[in-house]
Amino acid sequence: MTSPRVSARVRRLIEGRMFDLLAEANRSAALDLALGVPGAPEPSPMAVEAACRAVRAGRNQYEVAAGHPLLRRWIAGTLPGDVDPDTELTITVGASEALAAATLSVLDPGDEVVIFEPYYENFVNAVVLAGGVPRFVRCRAPEWRFDPDELRSAFGPRTRAVIVSTPNNPTGHMLDPGEWAEIARLCRQWDAVVISDEIYGGFTFTKPHQSVLEVPDLAGRRLLVGSLSKSHAVSGWRLGYLCADAGLTAVARQVHATLCAGAPAPLQAAVAEAAAEDPLFAAPADDLRAQCDRVVGMVRGIGLHATVPDGGCYVMAGVPAGTDGDSLARQLIREAGVLVAPGSLFHVDATAGAGHVRVAFNRSMSFLDEADGRLASFRTPVWSAP
Template sequence: MSGTASSDQRGLAAARISGLAPGKLFGLLGDNRRRGALDLAVGTPSAPTTSPVAIEAACEAIRAGANQYDHPAGNLAIRRSIAASFVPAADPETEITVTLGATEGLAVALLALVDPGDEVIVLEPCYENFVSAIALAGARPRPVPTRAPEWRYDHAQLRAAFTSRTRAIILNSPANPSGHVLSSGELAEIAELCEKRNVTVISDEAYAAYVFDGISYASIADVPALRDRGVVIGTLSKSHAVSGWRVGFLRAAPEITRLLRQVHVAVGGAGVTPLQIAVARAAESDPSFWQPADTLAAQRDLATKVFGEAGYRCLPTEGGCYLMIDIRTVTREDSETHARRLAEQAGVLTAPGTCFFTGKGGENLLRVAFNRPVGLFDEVRRRLTAFSLSG
């Protein structure tokens, strides 16, 4: 009887489940968080500081009764604010859709624009949820490697990745985990290939607020050749330290937006009404709302210094909130083994580089999230020093 039940349960799983990313990162965290380890593994922000104005506005909206569904595309006030943050400004009525974070936005974009059996190009290393979202759409990832320390793709490999089955390419700039910011030349080449092959660009721009050292940044909405064939995914989770609010958005041309909204209604229905109102009110009261005061440059420099002092080779980070470090200067262990030992013996959580590759890769890399209070890195230094002395 138990054998029959087990067999039936195996038959319940949809085939697409086998394509989901294995979730290695969260499997390695486990008990170490409860033991007081410092979490530099995940990007949940503790810097910058969440806007007190937004918090108070959320409380006021809830008390005032704004607790029911709003427009499925999003509260009009927040859509207007998001639209105005683009240059040129987007149309809040026809080009902006508020989603339940960037995660729903990514799933919506792929479900609306990609069919089962299609291929979706990703630049690797990449955020592992890209792979899962592609699998949920029934499509296949087509990874194109980028190589350290500059994390640039090979032109010939990128061109070869575009085939008759290519329906979309996912971009992420600044990139998680590498921190690479796509240059104007890279965006121009991608635009040329997408126009030639009639491919849609899905651009995760979650870290657009954090670009360092005077490097020029461009959204795909700034590139005329990509603006009307692209979907921008944005979120306030990292830039405004409200990851639990699940306020994200999609920006796309009207004809694409119509498709996105149909899927969004089917998947998420509508966003969180009082939190959308809170964001709109906070943005209205602060002209610089969309440009956080804390740029994370100091944290980037501190993380680089602290891990460099511990003997690791820190790779350049142009933007975002992550630092990639090469562990070969301190150990012959693979990244998963070393991350586990750092967590258990030093009380410092990091993300193994293997979490960000679809196949082999990242065995010599760790990812460090540095969107943390500046003072935290003194304790990280103390723990790493004790770890290296004991090792």
């Protein structure tokens, strides 16, 4: 029996190469420091109770597709600039749907999109599903900045968009004003837009976060992707948002309504209620700096090279000479019962990421205590810091 024909777009999707490691880790009950599923901060008890009340009160049908008006108003107030919640903000089913709505709104088949690597794999898959063609620009350790000449070379007549992540997943690098200026100049030159994933903007450690909304030269050609998944530890609630000027938002809302008809109504109402009752709700309950410092110390303790990232919830750690990230990840599962993500997962050419592993630190301190105890057995004289 022949298999049914599937689309060329689906055949071009990046496969989740983490699955094999996850299966091995699950068999050995390894502690997960690989995925970004939040173990910290804690979800707001106020929001959880409000969600229960909303469900019991019958808020179980569709919300307006653009999103709960009070939730949009609150989110708009947390963003820089003067965002109009009625015409410039849409509540989405997590950041993933916001990303998909953004790419489907601006790309035609064959359009090119600049993506920085190391990358979050959904950036590539969102472009591919929209019929676009990724053009990769390498960012290199230790600063994880792009080379301006390489970026200029990636642009051309077919360039329609640039996808950025700031703070970056997986490196933690945050774009500075000079980098933003170069991106903006090229977008104006080639009539491209920026899709900026800023879901980790609430977690910054070395310098202030600059949003795409704060880059005047990108006005009218920017789409901001945001989410409550990491900042408020409600990744299962699937509450994200897409912010753009009114013209782009009108188009993105058509795509959004087609994709999903709207985000979960009772959960939108719950967040709106909690935000109205607690003036501090906008900020994460835990800024993760202590966890960041703890994990940097832990990975240094087993001979990896690590520095405090600009922001986010990951440390991109360099592995010692004589090994590679994939081998080290499997060794840590077997010998320490700890799972980290090989750097190869974040590059189109796996060998480009062989020198690194990504370690998540959005975990409780008690969880990190246990992981540290397991890693202590791995601290042998064979491993010395570079």
